Amino acid sequence: MTQIIQALGILSRLMLAALWIALCAPSVLAQESPIEPQDSETTESEIFKAPVIVDGDTLFFLRGSSALPAPERAERVQNSIIEVAEASESPTVDIAFEETELGIRIRADGVIISIVTVADAELDQMELDVLSFLHGDAIEEAIITYRANRTEQARVSGAIEAVAWTFGFAVFIVAILWLHRRIRRRTLAFVQGYLEDVETATAKSVQAEAIAALVRYGLNFILLVIFFLGFYYYLSFVLLAFAETRYFAQLLLTYLTEPVLLIFKGIISYIPNLIMLALISWVTMYIIKGMRVFFDAVEAGTFDMGDFEKHWVNPTFNIARVVVILIALVFAVPYIPGSDSAAFQGLTILVGAMLSLGANSVVSNMLAGLFVIYRRSTSIGDRIQIGDHIGDVVQIKLMETHLKSIKNELISIPNAQLMNSDVVNFSKKTDGSGLLLHTTVGIGYEEPPEKIEAMLIEAANRTKGIKAKPEPFVLWTALADYAINYQINGYSTRGSIIPKIKSDLHRNIVAVFNENNVQIMTPSYMADPPEPKIPAEHWDGHLAHETHEDADKS
Incomplete structure (x- = not known):
């Protein structure tokens, strides 16, 4: 009953929508193009005609007028046909035709059913006599069919048909439940069989159970759609088995079958x-x-x-x-x-x-990514510095660049920032000599500059990673208040371990200066202490102890 009420509600809404379109469409189209007489006549004929329906079968259409609208006229004819059909159980009907001033009157078993007018003949573009005969033949067949569908034999046949459909629907439900259980049992085994290698390759990042759950969801959704269609058609066919509910069954079949047929027709026509x-x-x-x-x-x-x-x-x-x-x-x-x-x-x-x-920022990062990829200043594996970040380029994507810092941190830098920032590349060779490493120390004016330069060069030569040729050299960078700032420079081609090389260089500078009892003045100096802060003999003993330990380890 709920399905029937919904069907009637949908039908009423469709009729209202059709009426609204018929009333409003001419005023809308009038603004775009002139209305042709043929279109107006077609619209008028669609509005002023109504079907005569008995037991869900459309017999013919009747034209209406201002005094007697088409739906009211069609309803009167329907009621007259049903009244004659219910008045007798005879398998035959006496149809008679009478000419009147209005048209040809049709009688069935002596009861006036309808009058076929000249306007009806014009609507169907037929002769009045021919149209009257066709209407009479349709009325006769409808009455005979109406009586035949309500005999005891017809009702028993309808009940048997309904029981058969019910049995078929029960088998259909059992099949759906069997498939549902089988899907639950077999899906996981099926997916695991095909995704075993994928799980191994991805270290179980791709879980077979998750894929199986998705597959089960899709298959269960398909089963649910099939069950709904089966129930819908089962209800329609059961209602179609009885004459009293056949009209509603045809409505249900029309609402579902026509869209499905349209979809299939659209697919077939869309094959090219x-x-x-x-x-x-x-x-x-x-x-x-x-x-x-x-x-x-x-x-x-x-x-x-x-x-x-x-x-x-x-x-x-x-x-x-x-x-x-x-x-x-x-x-x-x-x-x-x-x-x-x-x-x-x-x-x-x-x-x-x-x-x-x-997507302005997204597009800018994408364009910047293209420039970063194809310009030769940065490549994968290079040690670069961008602002405060130093690291090795591990991946250049379209939107961002990934660096691995010297502390093994993953740094993600947007490509737009990479394009708009100063990039220092420690791995690119410009003249073949390598990267020039440098550090500065401040030494008092009383120390001979030649001695200081020799000690700094000695410290550079002791440092692994600094090339012997070209030879290291010393620059005087400033004459400060209490010291001369000496800058030791050395070439290196090992840009990936610059922090380690600089650390070793600083260690060797301190060792060489302590060996020669020279006080480093950096960062600030007030006066010489009474005794050296780090006695030379202590430093020599410490170095000898470390050397002895290294020899034991080796």
């Missing part, structure tokens, strides 16, 4: 476009596979592309793939359903506006 879309997809995939083979050959060194660096291979392939896909979309859009509609065009404009207004 689907073939074209499949062809475009196949050509696109073939081109992408060909590009993958080419770029793999470039990466392997089979093709020599001059200055094209290997770390450009994957980004270039990704960019080329996106370009090919965009070109394919341009060719495929005309074959997509609804692509020529105003709604689709408005949606594309809305999406474009949203992307242009809300």
Whole structure:
């Protein structure tokens, strides 16, 4: 009963919507184009006619007038046909025709059923006599069928048919429940069998149970849709087995069957476009596979592309793939359903506006990422400094660049910031000599400069990682108030361990100066203490002890 009430509610809403469109559409279309007489006549004929329906079967249409609207006239004819059909159980009907001033009157078993007028004949574009005969034949068949559907034999047959449909629906429910249980038992085993290697390769990051749950959800949803369709058609066929409910059954079948048939017809009519879309997809995939083979050959060194660096291979392939896909979309859009509609065009404009207004930073980072990838100042594995961050480049993405700091921290820097900042690259070789490392110490004026320079060069020569040639050299950077600032410079090609090299250099400077009893004045100096802060003999003993321990370890 609830289904029937819903069906009637939907029918009433459709009728109201049709009436609103019929009333409002002419005023809207009048602003765009002049109304043609043929269209107005068609609209008028659609409004002023109504069907005569008996037991869900449409017999014919009747025209209305201002005095007697079409729905009221059709209802009177329906009631007259039903009244005659219920008055007798005879398998035959006596149909008679009488000519009157208004038209041809049709009688059934002596009861006036309808009058076929000239307007009705004009509506159907037929002769009045022919149309009257057709109406009479339809009325006779409807009465005979109405009486036949209400005999005891027909009711027993309808009950048997309803029981048969009920039994079939019960079998259908059992099959659905069996499939539901089987899906629960077999899905996990099936998915595990196919994803065992994937779980091993991804260290169980891809869980077979999660995939199985998704598969079960999809299959159960399909079963739910099938169950709903089965119940819907079962209810419709049961109602169709009895004459009293056949009209509602036909309404239910119409509401579901017509949309499904329209969908299937649309799919069938859309097959040529689907073939074209499949062809475009196949050509696109073939081109992408060909590009993958080419770029793999470039990466392997089979093709020599001059200055094209290997770390450009994957980004270039990704960019080329996106370009090919965009070109394919341009060719495929005309074959997509609804692509020529105003709604689709408005949606594309809305999406474009949203992307242009809300993705400025994203686009800037993407463009900056392209420049970072293809400019030669930064490569994967380089030790670079960006602002306060120092680290090795481990990955250059389209949106950001990842650094691994010397403390093994992962630093993510947006590519726009990388483009707008000063980047110091410790790994790139400019003249072949390597990176010039330096540090500064302040030594008092009383010490001979030649001696200080020799000690600093000695400390640099003791430091592993600083090259012997070109030789280290010393610069005088400042004549301060209490000391001369000496800067020791040495070349190194090991940019990845600069902090370690500088630490060793500082250690060796302190060791050499203590060995020669020279006081380092940095950072500040007031006066010489009565005794050295670090006696030379203590330092020599400490060094000898460390050397002895190192020898024992070795």
